[in-house]
Amino acid sequence: MSIPASQAPAHPADTESAQRRPPKELADVSVIVGGQGGDGTLTVVDLLGRYFRKRGLYVYTSRNTLSRIRGGHADANVRACRDPRAAIKAKADLLLAFDQEAIDVARPELDADALVLYDSTSFKADFPNALGFPFATLAGGQLGQPIYKNTAAYGAITVLMGFDDAVARQVIEERFKRRGAEALDKNLKALEIGRHVTLEVPSAVNRWTLAEGDAHELILTTGNQATALGFVVGGGRFFAGYPITPATEIMEYLMRYLPNYHGVVRQGEDELASINMVIGAATTGARAMTSTSGPGLSLMTEGIGHAGTAEVGVLIADCQRVGPSTGQPTRHEQSDLAHLAHLGHGEFPKFILSPGSAEDCFYLTVDALNLAEKWRLPVILLLDQALCQNASTVPAFDLTRVKVERPSVLSAEQVAKLDTYKQYAFTTHGPAPFAPLGTPGVTSQITGNEHDEWGHVSVNPVNRHKMMEQRMGKLLWARDELPRPRYFGQKEARVGLVGYGSTSGPILEAMDLLDTEGIVTKYLQARTLFPVQQETLGPFLDSVDYAFIVEHNYTGQLARLIREEMPQYHSKLRSILKYDGYSFRAPDIAAPIREAVHGSKR
Amino acid sequence: MSIPASQAPAHPADTESAQRRPPKELADVSVIVGGQGGDGTLTVVDLLGRYFRKRGLYVYTSRNTLSRIRGGHADANVRACRDPRAAIKAKADLLLAFDQEAIDVARPELDADALVLYDSTSFKADFPNALGFPFATLAGGQLGQPIYKNTAAYGAITVLMGFDDAVARQVIEERFKRRGAEALDKNLKALEIGRHVTLEVPSAVNRWTLAEGDAHELILTTGNQATALGFVVGGGRFFAGYPITPATEIMEYLMRYLPNYHGVVRQGEDELASINMVIGAATTGARAMTSTSGPGLSLMTEGIGHAGTAEVGVLIADCQRVGPSTGQPTRHEQSDLAHLAHLGHGEFPKFILSPGSAEDCFYLTVDALNLAEKWRLPVILLLDQALCQNASTVPAFDLTRVKVERPSVLSAEQVAKLDTYKQYAFTTHGPAPFAPLGTPGVTSQITGNEHDEWGHVSVNPVNRHKMMEQRMGKLLWARDELPRPRYFGQKEARVGLVGYGSTSGPILEAMDLLDTEGIVTKYLQARTLFPVQQETLGPFLDSVDYAFIVEHNYTGQLARLIREEMPQYHSKLRSILKYDGYSFRAPDIAAPIREAVHGSKR
Amino acid sequence: MVQSAKPTANTWCPGCGDFGVLAAAKKAILDLKIPPHEAVLVGGIGCSGGIHNFIDINGVHALHGRLLAQAIGLKLANPQLTVIAAGGDGDGYAIGMGHFMHAFKKNASILYIVMNNETYGLTKGQASPTSRLGFEGNIEVPFDAILTALSIPSGAFVARTFSGDPKTMTAVLSEALQFNRDHRGYAFVEDLSPCVTYNDTFKEWREKIVNIEKLPGYDPTDRSAVFRLCSETMRAGKIPVGVMHRPPKPTDESSNPLELKLLPDNIGPARADIGLEHNLAAYRTLLASAG
C-alpha cells in the first residue's frame, strides 16, 4: 500500500493536507540517488548502506557513472533486503534527485508507487509523486556550504523511513570521523537540517518503516576488494598493472596490502609491461597477477600466449566492461569470454575461472593461484563490472577454507636429489615440476620458442608434436581439479539456467519470481568456463528440457562455447542476452522463461 | 622401374660396372636440396625450377629454413609435374645433399628408389643408393672458390635428368646475368664441371628423362607476391607493417611497387603503430593494409577491434606460422583462425577471407579491399606460411577480373547534396556511407567509444543496443557478397573434405590418390571463414555422409568454428590435423579417409 | 550547408587546465584561417583526449596511447590535412612512449600537444610518468619530455607552454601549426595543464615557470645549449617554458619532413586515382614484371 500519485505531496507546500496512513514495512527497499557528478550521490548511498546493515539487512549497491570526473549525470542505487540479493531491485521505491535529469533517467526504474525526494533549490520536479526540499539553500544558509545538501537529503530519508535517530547519527560519525572535526560537525548539522524540514511534513514522517533483518555478521565488500584479499592470503606477492576502469581498485587495494608481506606492486607503463613483469616475477617462483579490462586484455594477448607456451603460471584478472575499443568504460558487459577462450595466435592451455559473487571472488582467487602455479599456465579470473564494483554483504572470509599448495615447485633440497632437471620434461599426466630461477644447483632455460625438454630451441617435428600434446594435455589432466559449478533451485526442474559472474544475483531472484508463479527452475552457476566443463554441464543439460544461457553480450558467447564443445546439446540451448551497458534485473530474465514455458505448454 | 639399391652407384668408383637401362620418364619429379645455411641450396632449387618451367611443367617449391641467418640445416624442395600440383610430393626422387645431416633429415621423405647425389668433398654418404662427386673440391680447384659447388651439382643433375644443354645454360644466364660478368662466367664453368664428372659415370647419364608439359604460359609466384600485386591493383595505397616471418615479403614487395602510384609504405616501430597508422590512413579514404604473423597479430588485437567499432575499413593480412609466442618463426601452421574469429574484447563484425592458392591471393585481396571499404570493418586475409612463401606456377593475373568499387565512399559532390551527414547513421541494411576526413563541407567524429549517429560519446542504453545491432548486422547483410567456396571433385561423392589456404594443394592431390582407389570425394575450399558460411557449408554437409576438416593445428579450429555456428552437423565432422610445423603431403590426408571409408564399409 | 557533427558540451571539471589548451587551439586555427574540414584533431584517451569533441574541426578518438600512429597515418595518407594530436601525459608518456619517441624520428608535419597534469586524470589521480616523487606513492623520477625531445636528432619544433598563460600558448600553437603547414616537419608542444581535481598545481607552476627564451645563451637552433639551460633551470627548482627548438629553414632535401620525402608530388594515397581504367597500362607493366 502507498499513496496514490494524485494525493502525493509534490512539494512541501502541498503536503500539509496529506492524510496519515499506517507506515508500510519495507523488507526489500531500493533507493536511487541521482544528480550531477559532484553532487555527492555516492555518499548518500554509502550512508544508507551503513544504516541498512546495522539493521541486519542484506545490502547491494551499484552505480552508473560516466567516464568523466565531474558533472554529467551520475546515479547510484542501494538495495536492502531481508533475503540475500546480489542484484538491483527491478523497481526502486525512492529516488533522491538533485536535478530533473536524474528523474528522467530513473523514471523507467521507478516503481509505480515510488516517491521522488528532490532538492527544490533550483527546479520543481516533473513527477507525480514528489516531495521537494531546498536542501542546497538550507545547507548554504545554515552551514555556509551548499555541498552539504546530500547529507541533508540523507536526513530527510531517515525521517521518511523512520530510522532510529541515534543510529542514523552513528552512521555519519563512522563515515566522517577520519575527515576531521569540522567535516563531521557540519555533516551532523546537515543531517539535522534534513530531518527538521521533513518532520514538518506529516505525511512524510515514517512514511515507511524498515524491516529488521538477521544478517548482522556480514561484511560489505566488492569483487575487486575480495579478489585483492584472496590474492594476499593465497600467497600472491607480485602484482603489476595499469589503471583501467573497472579493474583499478584491485591494484589500489594491493598497493595498501602487499607491502606488509614482502610483496611488490608496480604500476607498469602499460599493459604490455605489466603482463611481462608478471611473467618475469613468476619465473622466480613468486605468485603473480595482473588485472585489467578489455583494452588492456587485448594488449596482453601475446603475453598470455607466451606464458602458456613458456609454461609460466600467472594470474590475469579480467574485469569486463563494455567493448570493443574504449567502448563504455564505466558500464557493464560480459563480452570477453569468446576472446579469452580462443585467445592468441597458436594454441596453448589456460583456465578461465569465474566467481559468482564477491564472496566467491575471494576463494576462487586462491584456487586460481594454486592452479596457475601447479599447472604452469595462465589462469584468467573472469570478472565483470557489476561484480567488481558493486558492493554487497557477504559472510566474513574464512581462512580455514584457504589452502596454499605448491606441488609443482621444487625446493633446493628436492633438486639436489635429482640426476637431471628438465624444466620441460615430458610427462603423461601433468606438468613437470619446476625449480624457480635462482634455485641453487641448477640453471634453466625458459622460452616462448618451441623447445625441447631442456628449454632449447627445437624445430624437430617429432618434438613439436609431443610438446603440443604435453602442453595441451593439461586441459584434460587437470579436469578433476577445476572449480565445480554451484547449483541452485529444484533438482527436479526441467528448465535450466546457466550463467556466471554477476548474473547469478538477478538469476537467483528471477528463479524466486518464477517459483511464485509455479515455474520451477534450476541454475548451474559455472565457475570453470574453460575448459568447458562437460562433466558438469553434460548431466545438467541431460536433466532439463532446455536451458537458458544468461549473459551480457550480443552473440551469446557462453552458449556458443558450449555448442562448440558439446554440440550434441545444441537444440536445448536458448540465450537470454542483454548488451546495453546495464545489468539484468530479475524480470528481464524471468520474462523470456515464462514466455517459453507457457509457449511450450500451449 | 629403377635400379635396386644394391646395384646403385654409391660412389663414382663403383659406377663403372653399372648396366645401362632405358631412362625412366618423369612426369612428376621432386628434388630436395639440403645442407647448411649458406650452402646455396635455394639457388639450386631456383635453377631447377627455371628449367622445369621451360619444359612446360607445373612447378612448386618449398623450403625449410631455421630462424637463423647462416649455418644450421636448411633444405628446399622443388617439384615439377605435368599436372597442376600445389603441394610437396609425398616422396622425393632425388636428394642433393651437402652433408650427412641433409640425408638424415630427408630420409623419411625419400622414395624407396630415390637417389642421393652428394658432395663427397668432406663425407661419404650413409645411404644405399648414393652418387657422390667432390663438387666443392672441383670448384675450389678449377674456379678458386668452393662455393660454386652448388652450381656444379646443378650441372650433375642436368646430366642425370637429361636436360637440354642449351636450355640448362640459358637458365644459368637468366639467373646470374644481373650479378656481373664474372659471376655469370664462373657459374657457367661450374655447370660444366658438374656435367663433366657426371658424364663420366655411364649409369648416371640420362638416368631419367623429363616429361614435357604444356604449362608454358604460367608465372611462378608466391602468395606474398600475389597479395602485394592484388593490393596495388585493388587500389591499395597505404601500407604499414613491421618485419616478421613469413609476412615480411608483402611489405618488401610493396616498398617496390607502391611509390609508383602515389602510395606510401611505412615500416612502423611495431605492430601497434602499424595497425593504428593503417586505421588513421583509412579514415582519409585511402585503402590501407598491414601484414603480420602471429605475434604481431596478437599485438594488433586491440587495434582491430577499434577499427570494428569505429567502422574504419582496413585490411590485415595474417601470414600464419607456428605459435604461440615466438613459436617456430619459419614453420607452417594454421592456428590463428580461432583467435581471429573471436578476436578482441567486446564484439564487432569482421570478415575473414582465405585464398586457396597463390593465384587466389591476387583476386581475393582485391575483393577484400572492396569489402573492407564498403562494409567499413576490418577484413582479415588469412594466409599461411606455405601459401605465403612457397612458389608455384599459376596463370598470369587477369586485370579484366579485377573491379574497384566504392559504394560507401561519399564524394564532395554527393555530400553537398545532403541535408545532414551522419558518419554512423542507423540503417537497416548496411553501413552508412562515409565522407573521408577532408571532404569539403562536412566534419566528422570517428571514435572507438560507443557513440551516437554523429560519433559523439553516448552511454544511452537504447542507443547502445541499436548501435550493436547496426554494426553486427553487417555480418548478415553482407552474406551474399562474401567470397564463395571453390568446389572440386565428384558432385555425387558422399565423402567431403573442407579446408582452406595452402592445404588445398595436398587435399586435391589426396583426392586424386583416393580416386585411383575408387574412393570418390569432393572438396569445399572455404574462402570466407568468418562469418561461417552456412549457406554454402550447409548444402555441402547435407550432401555427404561425413566431412573431413583438414587443417594445420591441434584443436581443429575450423571444425570447431563450424560446430559453434552449425552444431546440427556435428556428427558429420571429422578432423584431419597436423601440427608439427610441416605441411601435409597427400598421403597424410588420404590415409585417414581411406581408413574411415573402409572402416565404414566393414 | 550540410549539417554534420558539431562540438558537444564540455565535460571537464570547471577550472581544468585543458580549457586553456582548447581556447588556444581554437584561436590558432581561426587565426591561421584553417577551414574546419581540412583540420583533424586526434585525441588520446584521458580527460585531455576528449578535446576533439569540443572543437569544430574533424575529430578522431584514438586508442589509449595510439593517437600519434593514427595521426601520422592520416597525414601520410592525405598530406594536405592539418593534423593535430592531443592527449595526456599518461597517454603520451606511459602507454604511448614508444610512439612518442618515434614521432620525432618519423618527422611528419603534424602537431602533438601533450596536456601534462602529472597524473592520470580520468582514472582518478594515479601517478603518471611525470609525477613527482611522492605523488600518490610515486617512487620513480619524473620524465622530462623536453630534455628527451632535445636528445633526438630530428628537425622537430619543440616547445613548452603553460595553461595559465594563454597568450603565449596561442602564439606557440600558431607558430607550430604554421611550421606544419609549411611542411617543415613535426611539432611537439608540452603544455603544463593542471588537473584541478587531483593535482592542482596552478599556483605552484605559475611561480616556478621560467621563460627559457629570456635566459642568456638561449639559442633555439642549438640542442645541447638549450639542454644545458633547461637542466640548470630544473636544478634550480624551476620549470623552463618557451620554444626549445626552432630548427632553421632546411637547406637540403634530407631534412624534408616525412610526407614530402614519401610524396614529392604531395598527392598521397587518399587522393590517388585508384580507378582501374586510369592505371591499366601501369598495372600491366607491373604484372608483367612479376613471376
Added chain:
Amino acid sequence: MVQSAKPTANTWCPGCGDFGVLAAAKKAILDLKIPPHEAVLVGGIGCSGGIHNFIDINGVHALHGRLLAQAIGLKLANPQLTVIAAGGDGDGYAIGMGHFMHAFKKNASILYIVMNNETYGLTKGQASPTSRLGFEGNIEVPFDAILTALSIPSGAFVARTFSGDPKTMTAVLSEALQFNRDHRGYAFVEDLSPCVTYNDTFKEWREKIVNIEKLPGYDPTDRSAVFRLCSETMRAGKIPVGVMHRPPKPTDESSNPLELKLLPDNIGPARADIGLEHNLAAYRTLLASAG
C-alpha cells in the same frame, strides 16, 4: 651435480659482432664470481637475443621487445638475482622503445645490453631505428640511445662499447654488473656490434669511435656536459664510446634503486614465506579491516 640446461651450439654467422659481447659477458660474470644459478640472462628476439642460449647461467627468452619488463619483474621478485637483459636495436629501440625509456625511470638494478648493429639481423636486414639515412631506403634520422639515456633524470649507469674492443667491453660490463650487485641502480650499455651479413660496419666503426673519457671537459657525473661532448663528437662524424654517466654514490634514500625502495628488507616476493600458518595472525587483521 644435477644435470640441467647447458649452453647450446652457437648459431650466429661467423664474425658477428655479438660474439664480442658474449665473450665479454662471460668474462665479467666469471671475474665477479657470480654463481650460474644466481644470474639470469633475459634475451630479446633477434640474432642478438639468442645470447641466453650460449652462456652457462639461467636463460629466459622473452617476447620481442619485452625483455626489460620480464627482467625487471624478475629482479623485483627476487632482488638477490643478478639480472642481465640483452637484445638488439630493433628489439630495444623499435618495439621495445616504451620499456627502454621506462627502465631508466624504474631504476631497478639490472644490466641492459643492446647489441646495436643498425639493422634487423634476424629478419634479414631491414632498417632499424639506428640505421643511418639511406640504409635499405631508410629516410628517418637515426636514434641515438646515449643522448636519450642522458636526457632521463635517473641514477643510471650509462655506457657505450664496441665489439671490436673486447677489453674495454669486459671492463665496462664488469663495472656495470658490480653497480647492479651493489644495488646502485640500472645500468645501460649499448654495444656497437656489427652485423657482418647485412651491415658490416667493423672497419668504419673502428675508425670512427672516440673515447669520450679522453676528451677535455669529460665528467661522467654531469649529464649536460657529456651530452654536449657527445653531440659535438657526432657532429664531427665520430662515434663517442666510453662511460657516459657514472652516478656518484647516493647520499639519500630517494636515489635508492627500485628494489630497495620497495623491499627494504631485500627479501622480496620469491622468497617470502607464503605458508598460511606463518601468516595467519596478519591475515586475520587484514581481513578484519575489510568490509
